Amino acid sequence: xxxTKKMTCNNCTDPCDFQSALAKTxxxxxxxxxxxxxxxxHDVICKQGKEVTHALFLTxxxxxxxxxxxxxxxxxxxxxxxPAYIGLLSFFExxxxxxxxxxxxxxxxxxxxLGLVKKxxxxxxxxxxxxxxxxxxxxxxxxxxxxSINQKQIRGRIAENLIYLSNLHQSHKFHLCLTxxxxxEMAAISEENTVRLLSEFAKESIIxxxxxxxxxxxxxxxxxICDVG
Amino acid sequence: xxxTKKMTCNNCTDPCDFQSALAKTxxxxxxxxxxxxxxxxHDVICKQGKEVTHALFLTxxxxxxxxxxxxxxxxxxxxxxxPAYIGLLSFFExxxxxxxxxxxxxxxxxxxxLGLVKKxxxxxxxxxxxxxxxxxxxxxxxxxxxxSINQKQIRGRIAENLIYLSNLHQSHKFHLCLTxxxxxEMAAISEENTVRLLSEFAKESIIxxxxxxxxxxxxxxxxxICDVG
DNA sequence: ATTAAACATTGTTGTAAATCAACTTTTTTT
DNA sequence: AAAAAAAGTTGATTTACAACAATGTTTAAT
Numbered sequence: 448x449x450x451t452k453k454m455t456c457n458n459c460t461d462p463c464d465f466q467s468a469l470a471k472t473x474x475x476x477x478x479x480x481x482x483x484x485x486x487x488x489h490d491v492i493c494k495q496g497k498e499v500t501h502a503l504f505l506t507x508x509x510x511x512x513x514x515x516x517x518x519x520x521x522x523x524x525x526x527x528x529x530p531a532y533i534g535l536l537s538f539f540e541x542x543x544x545x546x547x548x549x550x551x552x553x554x555x556x557x558x559x560x561l562g563l564v565k566k567x568x569x570x571x572x573x574x575x576x577x578x579x580x581x582x583x584x585x586x587x588x589x590x591x592x593x594x595s596i597n598q599k600q601i602r603g604r605i606a607e608n609l610i611y612l613s614n615l616h617q618s619h620k621f622h623l624c625l626t627x628x629x630x631x632e633m634a635a636i637s638e639e640n641t642v643r644l645l646s647e648f649a650k651e652s653i654i655x656x657x658x659x660x661x662x663x664x665x666x667x668x669x670x671x672i673c674d675v676g
Numbered sequence: 677x678x679x680t681k682k683m684t685c686n687n688c689t690d691p692c693d694f695q696s697a698l699a700k701t702x703x704x705x706x707x708x709x710x711x712x713x714x715x716x717x718h719d720v721i722c723k724q725g726k727e728v729t730h731a732l733f734l735t736x737x738x739x740x741x742x743x744x745x746x747x748x749x750x751x752x753x754x755x756x757x758x759p760a761y762i763g764l765l766s767f768f769e770x771x772x773x774x775x776x777x778x779x780x781x782x783x784x785x786x787x788x789x790l791g792l793v794k795k796x797x798x799x800x801x802x803x804x805x806x807x808x809x810x811x812x813x814x815x816x817x818x819x820x821x822x823x824s825i826n827q828k829q830i831r832g833r834i835a836e837n838l839i840y841l842s843n844l845h846q847s848h849k850f851h852l853c854l855t856x857x858x859x860x861e862m863a864a865i866s867e868e869n870t871v872r873l874l875s876e877f878a879k880e881s882i883i884x885x886x887x888x889x890x891x892x893x894x895x896x897x898x899x900x901i902c903d904v905g
Numbered sequence: 906a907t908t909a910a911a912c913a914t915t916g917t918t919g920t921a922a923a924t925c926a927a928c929t930t931t932t933t934t935t
Numbered sequence: 936a937a938a939a940a941a942a943g944t945t946g947a948t949t950t951a952c953a954a955c956a957a958t959g960t961t962t963a964a965t
C-alpha cells in the first residue's frame with residue numbers, strides 16, 4: 448500500500464455514493480479527509496481478523512475477497528471489480544474483518560473514516576438504501592456458495608465459476624486474472640483437480656483453454672453441468 | 677400460521693428494539709399496525725425465494741434458519757432463539773428471502789410492515805446500530821460455517837455443532853430440539869453419519885446420549901476435536 | 906543470460922463420507 | 936389398540952476427491 452496524492456475525489460472519474468452523500472449533507476470533500484492509496488498486485492488490502500477502521504472503496508483494479516481457512520487454505524467468495532465497496536459485509540458495528548481482500552492487479556482504493564461513514568449512513572437515506580442493496584446481493588451470493596460447496600460435485604462447481612467469470616468479463620472469451628490455484632479456491636477444490644477439469648472440459652469442446660485465455664464454446668452445456676451439480 | 681390477538685406489543689414481556697424506536701420517533705404502537713401470529717411446530721415461518729413483506733421478530737419458541745439446497749437437502753445455518761430478528765439478513769432492499777425459517781416448537785412471531793421498518797431504520801440511530809450489530813454477527817457465523825463445511829471433517833463438524841448447541845442451551849446437559857437428520861443438516865453431513873458419530877463420541881465417553889438427551893462429559897476434548905478439524 | 910521460483914500438468918493411491926439396505930424403535934394417526 | 940408413518944440405528948459397498956509424486960513450463964529475479 449502506498450498513499451497517493453494523484454488520485455483525489457475531485458478528479459475521480461467514477462464518483463461513489465459517498466460523494467453524493469457528502470454533498471447532500473452539506474459537507475465538503477476536503478473536510479471529509481478521505482485518502483487514496485495504491486496497491487500493487489498481490490498486496491493485501493484488508494486482512495481477516497484485523498480491526499475495521501475505514502470504509503474501503505475500490506476504484507481501479509480487480510481484487511479477490513476470500514476467507515482464510517484451516518491449514519492456509521483459502522476460499523474465494525467473489526471477485527471485486529471497480530467501482531465496489533470492499534469493507535461492506537463488516538464495517539458498521541463489527542470491529543473485525545471476517546474476510547481478507549487482495550489485489551489481483553495494481554489497484555486504487557479510497558479510505559473513508561468509519562466515523563464519517565456512520566454519520567453519513569444515518570443522515571443520508573440514499574446511501575443507506577444503496578449500501579443495503581449491495582449488502583443483500585453479497586449475502587445471496589454467499590448463500591449460493593454454501594450450497595455449491597456442500598452439494599455440488601467439482602465438475603458442477605468449476606462450471607459454475609467459469610460462468611461467473613464469464614459474466615464478470617461480460618464475454619464468453621476472457622483472460623484469466625487468476626492462477627489455477629485461485630480458480631480452485633473459488634470452487635473450493637484442489638489445484639490439481641482444477642487443472643484436470645479445465646483440460647477435461649477442453650477435451651469435450653465445452654471450453655477452449657490456451658494458458659490463461661479461456662473461451663466458453665458451449666454455454667448451454669456448461670450451464671447444464673452447473674445446474675445438475 | 678394463525679393470527680393471534682392475545683399477544684400484543686402492550687403485553688409483551690420482552691419489548692423489542694422496534695418498540696423503543698417507535699417511542700423515540702413519536703409514533704404510537706397502534707398506528708404501527710404490528711400484528712402477531714402463532715406458528716405450530718414444523719410450520720414454515722418464512723420461505724426461501726418468497727417476497728419479503730415484513731420484518732419478523734421471534735418472541736417465543738425456537739426456530740431453525742436454513743438453506744434449501746439441491747435434491748431437497750437442507751443446510752441449517754443456525755438456530756433462532758427468542759428474542760431474535762428473523763428477516764434480518766435480507767429485509768432491506770432485497771425483495772426475496774435467501775433462506776427459510778421453520779418453527780422447531782410452537783412459536784410466536786411479530787410482523788412489522790417493511791415500510792415502517794425502513795422509516796424507523798432511517799429515523800432511529802439506535803435501531804440502525806442494533807440491527808447492524810446482529811447482522812455482523814450473522815455474517816461472521818456464516819463465514820465460519822463455510823470454512824467448517826469445506827475444510828473440516830465430519831467429526832470436527834459434529835463436535836462444533838454440539839458445542840454450539842451446548843452454548844445455546846447454556847448448559848452441558850440439554851434436550852435436543854432437533855432430530856438426528858437435522859443435526860446432520862447443521863453439520864451438512866448425512867443422517868447416518870450423524871448417528872454413527874454420536875454413538876462413537878458416546879463410546880469414547882466424550883458425551884452421553886440417551887435418546888434426545890445429550891450431556892457433554894469432556895468439553896475440552898470436544899473443543900480439541902472441533903479445532904483440529 | 907542464468908538460475909530460482911512460481912505455475913501447470915498427468916497419473917496413481919488412500920480414504921472420508923455418501924449411499925444402499927435391512928432393521929428396530931418411537932411417535933402419530935385412525 | 937392396531938396400523939402407519941416417522942425417526943433412529945448399524946453394517947456393507949461405492950465413489951468422489953484430496954494428497955502425493957514426478958515432471959514440464961513459464962515468469963521473475965540477479
